[in-house]
Amino acid sequence: MELLGLDVLFKGTNMARMLGGLWVAVEISLISVVISIVLGLLFGVFMTWKNPVARVISRVYLEIVRIMPQLVLMFIVFFGATRVWGINISAEVSSIIVFSFWGVGEMGDLVRGALTSIPKHQYESAAALGMNKAQTYYHIVIPQAVRQLIPMSINLVTRMIKTTSLVMMIGVVEVMKVGQQIIEANRMVSPNAVFGIYGIILLMYFFVCWPISLLASHLEKKWSN
Numbered sequence: 001m002e003l004l005g006l007d008v009l010f011k012g013t014n015m016a017r018m019l020g021g022l023w024v025a026v027e028i029s030l031i032s033v034v035i036s037i038v039l040g041l042l043f044g045v046f047m048t049w050k051n052p053v054a055r056v057i058s059r060v061y062l063e064i065v066r067i068m069p070q071l072v073l074m075f076i077v078f079f080g081a082t083r084v085w086g087i088n089i090s091a092e093v094s095s096i097i098v099f100s101f102w103g104v105g106e107m108g109d110l111v112r113g114a115l116t117s118i119p120k121h122q123y124e125s126a127a128a129l130g131m132n133k134a135q136t137y138y139h140i141v142i143p144q145a146v147r148q149l150i151p152m153s154i155n156l157v158t159r160m161i162k163t164t165s166l167v168m169m170i171g172v173v174e175v176m177k178v179g180q181q182i183i184e185a186n187r188m189v190s191p192n193a194v195f196g197i198y199g200i201i202l203l204m205y206f207f208v209c210w211p212i213s214l215l216a217s218h219l220e221k222k223w224s225n
Contacts, residue, residue, distance in 0.1 A: 006196040008186045017182070018197075021175035022204050025164040028095050028174070033157050035096070036103025043104050044111020058108075065105030071166050073098045078170045095167040099160055110152050114145035154216035158209040165205075175201055 009015050047058045078094035081087045089097075118141050126136040168177040179197040186193045 006200070008182055008190045008193045008196065009200065011186070014182050017178045018175055018200065018204070021173060021178035022208070024092075024172065025167070025174040025176075026161060026208060028092060028099065028167065028172070029157070029161040029164050032096050032099035032103055033160055035100040036107045036156070036160075037153065039100070039104045040107025041111055043108030044115065047108055047112040048115050062105050062109060065102055070098055070102055070163060071169060073101065074166065074170050091167065091170045091172045094170060095164070095172055099163070103156065103160060106156055107153065110149055110156070111145070114148040115141065117148065118144055151216045151220040154212055154219070158212050158216075161209055161212075162205060175204060 009018070043058075043061075046054055049055070074094060077097050078089060078091060081089055081094075122140055123136060126140050131139065164174060165176045167174055168180070171177075179201050183193045183197050
């Protein structure tokens, strides 16, 4: 235990603090995922519009999401908004705003890909059967698109959970921040705590993300047959 630096976990409430920090990370990611799915569905439909203005807006938004690091966006929202506009935004809310901004772009692109992957002849067949646009989407397009979307959306969840480790940089007391605090408090009596604490954090993230990843793989295999 001491050799691996795991002994500090059993001192006081350290383990409870670690689990509490993990819940903060999961909570931020879950709220962000819900917002991303709802707004991402709308953004994905918006991306399929033939309107040149819609295409430009979609393109610019996606480029910002893909090029700008999440950490830079967090600094802009958390520190920039407070100083420039005088808006008092908590670190947790800033994190949710940034992850949602990122997630909406990613989810929207997934929705766009799913919708545009439906063969054109299926729309034509639906029209030949007398279906209007709403019926075509409800009976033909959406069921097929959902099959593609769900596994990819679940993978987005795991990516978002892992990326929450960045929020410690703006002061959110999640599992990485708690681990850092425990290491600093015990660096004299347990110099190997770095290995043990970060090893446990790795396992925590693994056991949270692994079942989600398995579910995505299972659905992908099931619906590809």
